[in-house]
Amino acid sequence: MKKQVILATTNMGKVKEFQALLEPLDIQVMSIHDLEGERIPEVVEDGETFEENALKKARAFYRQFNIPALADDSGLEVDYLNGEPGIYSARYAGEGKNDQDNIEKLLEKLKEVKETELRKAHFTCAIAFVDGAEEETVTRGECHGVIASQPRGENGFGYDPIFYLPEEKRTMAELSKEEKNKISHRSVALKKLVENLSVKIVD
Structure with a gap:
């Protein structure tokens, strides 16, 4: 029998990524769409780090549904912009804006920066796993690249179209x-x- 975990996100792009990554381990990743009629906990992501925000979300979903919970907080950090947009990546262009708006704002800020070396950036992800107060784990991963001058590609989501991998x-x-x-x-x-x-x- 597959181990079930709930993923604390409304982003179906993330859900699909987690499902693909954990499928070989025989782990069933459930989304909020699998829990019809259940109240989705509201989580204020006011932490100062990706790790703090991921833990807040995982704890809230574990308390609400009483099953192991996974949550991630991730974003793009651009060296030239001192780490912007960072933890504000999803709402960089403001509340109610979309991925395209965020991309356009970032490219506008870098429009005068032509040198590849100055356009270096990395994606950062912190993932929290909560299965009761005695079992909390947080890990961090990074992927390094360069901000492209214009979007390319149709896959992925977020800043993927402008994150160039040399x-x-x-x-x-x-x-x-x-x-x-x-x-x-x-x-x-x-x-x-x-x-x-x-x-x-995985048992």
Whole structure:
């Protein structure tokens, strides 16, 4: 029987990534859409780090549904902008804005920055696993690249179309799902999580 965990997110793009990454481990990743009629806990993401926000979400979902909960907080950090947009990546252009708005704001801030070296950036992901007060684990993963001058690719979500991977000679949005899952910040953090859990989520 598959081990069930609830993923604390409304982002179906993230749900699909987690499902693909954990499927080989015989773990069923449930989303809020699998829990019809259940109240979704409201979580104010006011932590100062990705780790703090991930833990807040995982704890809230564990308390609400009483099953092991996974949550991630991730974002893009641009060296030239002193780490912006960072923990504000999803709402960089303001509340109610979408991925395209966030991308346009970032590209506007970098429009005068032509040198590749100055456009270096990395995706960061912190993943929290909560299965009661005695079992809380947080891991962190990163993926390094460069901010492209314009979007390329139709896959992925968020800032993927402008996150260029020099070793791949493609943006993250030009990779297949399988290729992305091998190198993404989320994949790195999740692999660390599975390795580091003192009580394995895989029995």
